[in-house]
Amino acid sequence: MNHLSAHTIDIPALLAMAHHPKAGAVVLFSGETRDNSHGKEVSYLEYEAQEALAEKMMADILQQAKEKWQLNVAIAVHRTGKVPVSETAVVVITASAHRSEAYAANRFIIDKIKHEAPIWKCEYFTDGSKEWGGNCNCREITGDVNKHVYEFEGK
């Protein structure tokens, strides 16, 4: 499975792969480009990845999720290149017998990808400026580039 895509992610096709006769619950997360960031109007995002390492880490993250929860399906695909407003930058799909596992695993996977996978967003604004943005800054809290504060562990 290829976890990176240089072209529009075909969500209906991925969802069609996510049905499973033992799965009563399918959860899909789509991370999409917003029209604003840092108070400025966003024109588009551009994603860069260290592809070999990103592929490997995304496969590892899905494997970790499968070891933590009983999943029938675990899919993750991240865009590279230009992603216009309202288009999908990343999609995560999980399926399991019951819904609480599918939700929990889905959050785990997206949090891990955002904090750990070597993928970077550059925001291009309508005023012509650009900014490498929204970096994981957990190191400022944890003091370690390999220790993160995950949303899925909160609340």
Add this chain to the structure above:
Amino acid sequence: MNHLSAHTIDIPALLAMAHHPKAGAVVLFSGETRDNSHGKEVSYLEYEAQEALAEKMMADILQQAKEKWQLNVAIAVHRTGKVPVSETAVVVITASAHRSEAYAANRFIIDKIKHEAPIWKCEYFTDGSKEWGGNCNCREITGDVNKHVYEFEGK
């Protein structure tokens, strides 16, 4: 918006409606028929609804979610009639600026629908038997038909 559907739910069409330029996160839940229940092989499910009340309650639940969280989109559709294995019985889609609201609202909506909306599942097994199934039995815990134990309140 019609919250009940007697025919296959067109998930790609609903997802296409769920993009929003202010929403960075779209979460979709699809509840699907499993091939087994109570240790027996399931042939299909059949859903019945008190339609007027179910429509009204589902609209109310979506409204409650919009008051609790900042949502750009909140959609819920439940099937009536026969739903074969691996097909969608219910779909909930939420979209918000950031993902934690979209996940939380999604769980809230599906939990409320399952416990409160006047919709009933009958399981038809391959051995020819049938069973009105999986009823909300919160009353045995809460002592009140109007008080429920919601998953979204746990953990």
Add this chain to the structure above:
Amino acid sequence: MKIYTYAILKDYFDKEFIVDEQLVTVQDLNNFLSQHNPAAATILSACRYAVKDNFVTDDFILTTEDSIHIIPPSSGG
């Protein structure tokens, strides 16, 4: 008054039927139906009652013109 039943209740009652007895409240209707069909008493005690697309409480006063929907515990999703 006209009674509508759903889902598992249809194993115990007709889908629609008329009750002519003089019954004052929802609780009275529940008691009447439970006596009429004791096998349904347990499930009836778990049901909600709706009149004009609103749930009503046990002390709701019924009129002969009312249509009463008896709503078993939900099992959607």
Add this chain to the structure above:
Amino acid sequence: MKIYTYAILKDYFDKEFIVDEQLVTVQDLNNFLSQHNPAAATILSACRYAVKDNFVTDDFILTTEDSIHIIPPSSGG
């Protein structure tokens, strides 16, 4: 050794370049690059280093044949 940089690091360094200095560990490389380009010191201290598709620690011993990928903090999603 050959160095590859990504994302915001490309505002400070070439995308690929060769380092000929005798550097023993990843920490030495980090120090060397920070001295060479002080404006990049802060971002470099937040980066991870990868060799052969594996992250390596600060005390990892480098060889002249290594390709070293300097990985800024993730900002995917």
